[in-house]
Amino acid sequence: MKKMLYLIFVLPLTFNAQIELSEIMKGYDFIGSPPTNVRWSASGSQVCYDRSINEETKTICFDLKSGLYDTINTSEFYFFDEDQSAYQKQFEIRSEGIGYYNKISDESNILYQTQERILNLQRVNDPNQIYFQKGKNSFVWDLSNKGPVLSQLTNFTDEKESDKKQGESYLKKQQKDLFQYFDEVEKENDTEGERKKIFLGKGDLQSLQVDPSSRWVVLRKYFSAENSSTVYMDYVTSNGAAQSKRARPKVSSNEPNQAIGVYKIDEDSIAWLDFSTLSDIRLKPQYLGDTLGAFFVCLIVFFFLSRIIIFFLKKFKSSSNISLKVSIKNITQTKSITPITIMSLGLGVTLLLTLALVGTNFQREIAKSIPDIAPDYFFVGIQKGEREKFEQGILKMDPNADIEVVPMVSSGIAKINGINPNTYIKPDNDSYWVIGSERRSSWV
Secondary structure, eight states, rough: HHHHHHHHHHHHHHHHHSSHHHTTTTTTTHHHOOOOOEEBBBSSEEEEEEEEEEEEEEEEETTTTTTTEEEEEEGGGGBBOOGTTSSEEEEEEEEEEEEEEETTTTTTEEEEOOOOOOEEEEEOOOOEEEEEEEEEEEEEOOOTTTTTEEOOOEEEESHHHHHHHHTOHHHHHHHHHHHHHHHHHHHHHTTOOOOEEEEEOOSSSEEEEOTTTSSSSEEEEOOOOOOOOEEEEOOOOOOOEEEEEEEEOOOSSSEEEEEEEETTTTTEEEEEEOOOOOTTOOOTHHHHHHHHHHHHHHHHHEEEEEEEEHHHHHOOOOOOOHHHHHHHHHSTTTTTTHHHHHHHHHEEEEEEEEHHHHHHHHHHHHHHHHHSSSSSSSOOOOGGGGGGHHHHHHHHHHHTTTOOEEEEEEEOOOTTBBBBBGTTTEEESSSHHHHHSSSEOOOO
């Protein structure tokens, strides 16, 4: 009996002594990386997930029929798209164009090849039409019985016709003047099969979305703040020569903005939405005006304070100390920097006191509000079938307990601007963890 007790107590201690704390603190490298970004294949026969193996993220699929695991290449694989679950063919944006997967025949191929980047692939009510954005325009690929036909829905441009004519070469202008043939050919090319060009003006075109009726196209433009960077001279360099360098832009009132337009395909016209009349939208918060007003009030107060100090110092003449007299003379003279110094010191001290008061108020509010709002205990991962047993067990221990149960789901990023991010964000990208990991989301 004594030998058995010795084995029971000594063996666990010997095993635990072999595990170092540095190994335990490695996290997933110690216990193994869990699978993330779980999703179905387009055929429905495989369950796929991402897993980090030797510091490299790989996508692994489990075949439900054979029971085997296999590492796949995401650029050549089709995952299940819930938005296209009602269609026989599932289309996706690939690196070389647009590809499709036939769910019935279990075949895939490239439908449309292009070197330009394709964005915002859409399927609407007609299963034979595929809408996508290429460059600044929207296109539709018709797969009806008439045969594959590619049509351009919009013809947006950032260049005015007047600017285009000014950029023409002298030789081209002479050709138009001497030979009428070139002018006629250009007019035919401009009018035949093309829509009217619409000048969008300044701003970057972000996205084009087609409505379900295929009659309208919604476009969104982004206007950057356009703050010019600061250029300064660096006189302390390794080679001794002064160099001009760029720093961050200066603080300005320029702010980024957005604009939304609606393009009617039948009439070939565009209308911009005006949100300026909405009462709840402000370009700047109201407290900015209060802050600016308080700043000028502080300037005025400290300016008058400096004048009062100078006034009393001029009245003070009874001192026999020469150093003190010279100091007072320098402070009270007409071109002295006393007002600027007092205003600078006053604003600095005011800012420090304001930050201290704000920080103290925040700490006081957090200390008061958290005990009243935050629960005493958290329980995560309770299954739906165990909810009643769990609540009964809590109420047995404390009949006055206030139990609040909220749902929680595991979610990942499936699309960014209508595009599967796995098609253009590779596992070796530093930002891949954003789409490769799942998040627990809850709401009240």
